[in-house]
Amino acid sequence: xxxxxxxxxxxxxxxxxxxxxxxxxxxxxxxxxxxxxxxxxxxxxxxxxxxxxxxxxxxxxxxxxxxxxxxxxxxxxxxxxxxxxxxxxxxxxxxxxxxxxxxxxxxxxxxxxxxxxxxxxxxxxxxxxxxxxxxxxxxxxxxxxxxxxxxxxxxxxxxxxxxxxxxxxxxxxxxxxxxxxxxxxxxxxxxxxxxxxxxxxxxxxxxxxxxxxxxxxxxxxxxxxxxxxxxxxxxxxxxxxxxxxxxxxxxxxxxxxxxxxxxxxxxxxxxxxxxxxxxxxxxxxxxxxxxxxxxxxxxxxxxxxxxxxxxxxxxxxxxxxxxxxxxxxxxxxxxxxxxxxxxxxxxxxxxxxxxxxxxxxxxxxxxxxxxxxxxxxxxxxxxxxxxx
Numbered sequence: 001x002x003x004x005x006x007x008x009x010x011x012x013x014x015x016x017x018x019x020x021x022x023x024x025x026x027x028x029x030x031x032x033x034x035x036x037x038x039x040x041x042x043x044x045x046x047x048x049x050x051x052x053x054x055x056x057x058x059x060x061x062x063x064x065x066x067x068x069x070x071x072x073x074x075x076x077x078x079x080x081x082x083x084x085x086x087x088x089x090x091x092x093x094x095x096x097x098x099x100x101x102x103x104x105x106x107x108x109x110x111x112x113x114x115x116x117x118x119x120x121x122x123x124x125x126x127x128x129x130x131x132x133x134x135x136x137x138x139x140x141x142x143x144x145x146x147x148x149x150x151x152x153x154x155x156x157x158x159x160x161x162x163x164x165x166x167x168x169x170x171x172x173x174x175x176x177x178x179x180x181x182x183x184x185x186x187x188x189x190x191x192x193x194x195x196x197x198x199x200x201x202x203x204x205x206x207x208x209x210x211x212x213x214x215x216x217x218x219x220x221x222x223x224x225x226x227x228x229x230x231x232x233x234x235x236x237x238x239x240x241x242x243x244x245x246x247x248x249x250x251x252x253x254x255x256x257x258x259x260x261x262x263x264x265x266x267x268x269x270x271x272x273x274x275x276x277x278x279x280x281x282x283x284x285x286x287x288x289x290x291x292x293x294x295x296x297x298x299x300x301x302x303x304x305x306x307x308x309x310x311x312x313x314x315x316x317x318x319x320x321x322x323x324x325x326x327x328x329x330x331x332x333x334x335x336x337x338x339x340x341x342x343x344x345x346x347x348x349x350x351x352x353x354x355x356x357x358x359x360x361x362x363x364x365x366x367x368x369x370x371x372x373x374x375x376x377x378x379x380x381x382x383x384x385x386x387x388x
Contacts, residue, residue, distance in 0.1 A: 008327045008370040012209070013155055013185060013305055013361035019211040019261070022254045026213065029250035037247055038238065047249055054256025061187070061263045062203065062220055063194030070219045070239045071252055075184040075206030076106035078219035081232060081243065082202040083110045083149060086178040087119060089230035090146035093176075098140045100132055100150045100161075101125040101346040107149055107182055108342075119146075125346050129298045130159035138169035145170075145177045152186035156343040156359055157297045158305025160190065167199035178202070178225060184209055184217075188262035189270070189302050201225045207251065211363070212258040216251035269364040270303065276362050276371050277303035283375040284308055291382045294353060296344060306360045307344075309353040310378075313385045318358060321381045327374050330359045 009017065033050045035043035052066070059066040072078045087097060099111050101123040115121040124137045132150065141148060148170045152163050167179045180202045183192065187205040197203075202225070207216040221229060221242070235244025262269075284293055296307040310318065315331035322329060331341070344354045360374065 006326050008373045010360045010362065010366065010370060010374060011328050011330045012363040013359065014330055015208045015214065016211045016363050018213055022212055022257050025257050026250045026254040029253040033249045037249060050249055050253055051247055054252045057256035058218055058259040061259045062192050064220050068220055068223050070221060070242050071247055072217045072219055072243055073215055074217040075204050078204030078217050079106040079182055080110050081219055082180045082204060083107055084232055085229040086180060086202065087114050087147045089228050094144045094146040096120045096145040098122045098124065098137060098145055098148045102154055102343040103149065103151055104155055104182055128348055130154060130157045130347050132161055134162060134166050134169055137166060138173055141170050141173040141177060143174055145174050147178050147180065149180040151182035153189065153302050154343055155185045156341055157307045158301035159298055160300060160302055163200065164196035167197065171199045188266065189304055207255045207258060210258045210262050212254045213251055216248060216255045218255065265364065272364060273362045274303040276366055276368065277306055279368060279371045280306055280360060287378055287382065296349065296357060304362050308358060310356045310382065311352050313356055315355065315357055317385060318381055321385060322377045325377050327377045331357055
């Protein structure tokens, strides 16, 4: 997919390049599935069938029924819809929300807005390695708790949370409490086991993290909580009345194909990316003789993400330096627009580590040559930039 060998794109947690096959399927759907899927004549029925096929493709990767999957414009919308919809529907009997201290802004900010509307919000900070203490979180859940939200894979460090244990512990304390999971960075990277995750009520995914375009996402809503979710939008009957508006059929087709391709190649892809991650970790260990480099991603993080700090060169300075060599990485979440990492701060990382943090994020198309180009760029940059 990366046609230019001189370009080394290593910021896939921010967005992925669109797969040409997926782009082709979208182009075909733009011309073929042009009808409104809510209409009753033959072209519309065919368009509706394309939606049904895509819904089934995505549902299979989540181990859920197709009817429990709702299309949205992105992961951020899915998170907003779930967090606000679940909390507001339960405000007649409870007002407490428990959330991890390192959520994506699309969860963090809606919850803070709910706090302004009278909800009590308790944030559970991660341990120094980025993992949540499940017992500590569960201890905050009581009969007044309406919602617990936790991302499955942290977008800045790749830290994997024990969603099965967390959701089970929450339901044991309060069976009426809803559990939302931001799975944007987890989907098609780790297996989502429907039996182990049976206590998860809502779960969000996004297309542009898996080689589909920006502007398409989905939200799983367990049927048992569907009627206890207060939709923020009013309009037509689309998506069972939860997300009114004519569906974006071509992008939904693309999302379905991304799901099918991602699930088919998951094992081989993960093995390939683990090797790239190991190559980078080894190279950083060697560079640690040149600069006080520290790893912020734990050893058991998903291999797609590796976060580290140089502890000597400002993040943005290094990012610009590497960009001049056509090597593209980030300092953290793209949604934070260069702000210091709230995840690393929540983990208690030193200020210098936060200010010099760099995030590398892989996809299946990356190569050992990409990693070597990055390591060479880091080596040269450490020599040049430490003296600026």
